Amino acid sequence: MKLATWNVNSLAVRLQQVLDWLAANPVDALVLQETKLTDDKFPHAEFAAAGWQVQWFGQKTYNGVALVSRSAALDVVRNIPGLDDEQARVIAGTVDGVRTIGAYFPNGQAPDSDKFVYKMRWLDALHDWVQGEMARHQQLVLMGDFNITPDDRDVYDPIGWAGQIHCTPQERAHFQRLLALGLTDAFRLFEQPVKSWSWWDYRNLAFRKNQGLRIDIILVSEALKARTTACVIDKLPRKNERPSDHAPVIVTLG
């Protein structure tokens, strides 16, 4: 079984790339972030025509998430229950017995901004909700664009980025709190190339210079960890014409 996450930075722009990627990478489930589509504009017929089930939850201009799967997703949840949030950031469903949570974590903009305060509040709510989901589902995966670098290994220039957004101690403490629930960063279960990133800024020729961050992350529960046999970042789509600034991440379960 394979599960994947990809921030597509506008599904309107990237739909064909996503369908092509799914054809080449027949995963069991793929969660998308930054679809940037209201629900009435979601291209569900195109997914259905290619043989995929899909659940979606979006808004105008910003955010927006989806869960694409081969078998139907059950018990679908949109956003964090109980959190008053106008932003469409979470979609969850059970796919082939695996509780699959796709999330687009807030960016946070800058540590001294209102958006950072929102990010902290959102992370608190996510933690508490995921805790409950884990009590109900042994086999659980939380994946998406975390907008947090877990560690300095995940930053191309840790000195330059120290204390900056995605790299603050507060964000990393929230990441550790998620791990403390019994989740594991699937990517770090395996030896990986140094300078492995999942996002490269469109600016500054960052991809050509391999200046990036690893902020797209797959966390697995203990029961899934025991099944995990691989986790890789697929850089190929970042080389497409008109690429997303993020690459997909894939986890393989036995």
Place this chain on the structure above:
DNA sequence: ATGTCACCTGGTAGGTGA
């Protein structure tokens, strides 16, 4: 070099967010 991209409003550009 902050060297880009996507989307909005109200346009044949400027602002916002990432």
